[in-house]
Amino acid sequence: MFKWRKWVRILHRDFGYVAAGLTVVYAISGIAVNHTQDWNPNYSIEKSTMKIDPVPDSLLTSETLITDILAKVGEKGKLKSFFLPDSNTINIFVDGNTISVNLKKGEISQEKITSRAVIRETNFLHLNSPKKIWTFVADLFAIALAFLAISGLFMIKGKNGIKGRGAWLTAIGVFIPIIFLLFYYYKLL
Amino acid sequence: MKNIILSVVAFLFLVSNSFAGDGNKYGKDLRLKEKTKISAILAAPNGYVGKKVQVEGNVVGVCEKRGCWIELASDKPFQKIKIKVKDGEIVFPMEEKGKKAVVEGEVYEIKMTKEQALAAAENEAKEHGKKFDPTSITGPVTLYQIKGLGAVIK
Numbered sequence: 001m002f003k004w005r006k007w008v009r010i011l012h013r014d015f016g017y018v019a020a021g022l023t024v025v026y027a028i029s030g031i032a033v034n035h036t037q038d039w040n041p042n043y044s045i046e047k048s049t050m051k052i053d054p055v056p057d058s059l060l061t062s063e064t065l066i067t068d069i070l071a072k073v074g075e076k077g078k079l080k081s082f083f084l085p086d087s088n089t090i091n092i093f094v095d096g097n098t099i100s101v102n103l104k105k106g107e108i109s110q111e112k113i114t115s116r117a118v119i120r121e122t123n124f125l126h127l128n129s130p131k132k133i134w135t136f137v138a139d140l141f142a143i144a145l146a147f148l149a150i151s152g153l154f155m156i157k158g159k160n161g162i163k164g165r166g167a168w169l170t171a172i173g174v175f176i177p178i179i180f181l182l183f184y185y186y187k188l189l
Numbered sequence: 190m191k192n193i194i195l196s197v198v199a200f201l202f203l204v205s206n207s208f209a210g211d212g213n214k215y216g217k218d219l220r221l222k223e224k225t226k227i228s229a230i231l232a233a234p235n236g237y238v239g240k241k242v243q244v245e246g247n248v249v250g251v252c253e254k255r256g257c258w259i260e261l262a263s264d265k266p267f268q269k270i271k272i273k274v275k276d277g278e279i280v281f282p283m284e285e286k287g288k289k290a291v292v293e294g295e296v297y298e299i300k301m302t303k304e305q306a307l308a309a310a311e312n313e314a315k316e317h318g319k320k321f322d323p324t325s326i327t328g329p330v331t332l333y334q335i336k337g338l339g340a341v342i343k
Contacts, residue, residue, distance in 0.1 A: 036254055043283055045253065047318060080287030083249040084266045091249060093287025113283050129280050 005154065012151040019144045026141075029126035032119045042120045046112045055103040066092055069101055073108060216279045217339035219243060219293050227263035227270050230296060234333040237296040244270070244335065245291045248281075248342065253316075256280035259337075261290060272337040279337060290342040294335040306330035 032041035052072050059065060066082060069092060077094040084090055092099040098111045124130065128138055153162045153170060160166060182188045221243040230237050230244070249269055250260030258273045259281050272292050274281075301309060306326045314321035 040253055042256075043253070081247045081289070083247060083262045083269070085249075085269070086267055093247075093249075096284075098286060115284075127277060127280070 029122035054106040213342045215340040228265040271334045274337040292340040294337040299332040
């Protein structure tokens with residue numbers, strides 16, 4: 001006689017091992033991107049302001065204007081480029097820092113960005129930024145998760161199995177999203 | 190078992206490498222052979238609405254939260270244009286700010302009433318931590334942007 005439950009357990013176990021790493025990646029990123037209203041899940045952004053003496057008109061076209069400003073803010077990163085949004089302002093782009101200077105008022109604001117280690121990488125994979133073959137890997141992972149969920153229902157026999165306690169717990173798990181859909185999506189309750 | 194694991198890892202490494210992009214390429218390949226100056230679009234935007242263009246400029250702004258837009262500096266001072274991409278389809282990292290980009294996309298217009306323009310300006314000021322000046326909006330506003338389809342940033 002074909003022992004299907006034995007095979008369900010074997011497959012559930014081995015698929016589970018393979019899926020463990022990716023599940024952790026998706027779980028970390030899931031929490032991170034769940035709170036985008038409250039934080040930036042990819043970068044830590046540090047904003048600061050400082051004052052310098054207003055730059056006289058005679059120095060506005062000076063070749064050393066940018067290097068002078070960088071020296072004043074103590075920025076030693078690699079200069080990428082600059083932009084003039086209006087006649088009074090210059091934005092200087094340095095590796096990891098954007099320095100915006102109101103030349104007439106002498107107001108400097110800086111925006112330093114630092115990539116969030118590990119979390120940014122998990123977001124990159126979770127949100128399928130690589131596209132290409134990662135799309136297929138992520139699809140296979142999703143199929144594996146569905147298999148793990150369904151096979152998990154039938155692994156155990158008896159009063160704790162799907163015909164007993166398992167049925168109630170499974171029902172709770174199914175009703176949770178349904179209740180939220182009724183509340184928030186259909187607005188019926 | 191070890192051989193199976195090593196084979197799978199080697200296969201994934203080879204396949205992912207063979208599909209890997211240049212790192213700074215986003216979305217679809219660039220196809221247009223001629224570039225359009227951003228200043229030309231901004232000078233007569235109606236003539237470009239609905240048309241595909243390829244533009245070039247330094248990246249002077251990146252969407253902080255979702256990487257769903259960038260702003261390119263024009264070839265003339267004090268001008269820039271926003272490149273909006275479909276959320277999630279292309280994600281521009283913030284490290285691209287300050288680099289030179291070549292972008293292809295379709296020019297489109299957004300017409301806003303005074304109230305909508307006020308709300309948008311207030312929201313933008315809030316996002317950038319700047320003081321909102323309601324007097325800066327005096328009437329209905331029409332914005333011109335590019336729906337980004339592909340980009341190469343160096």
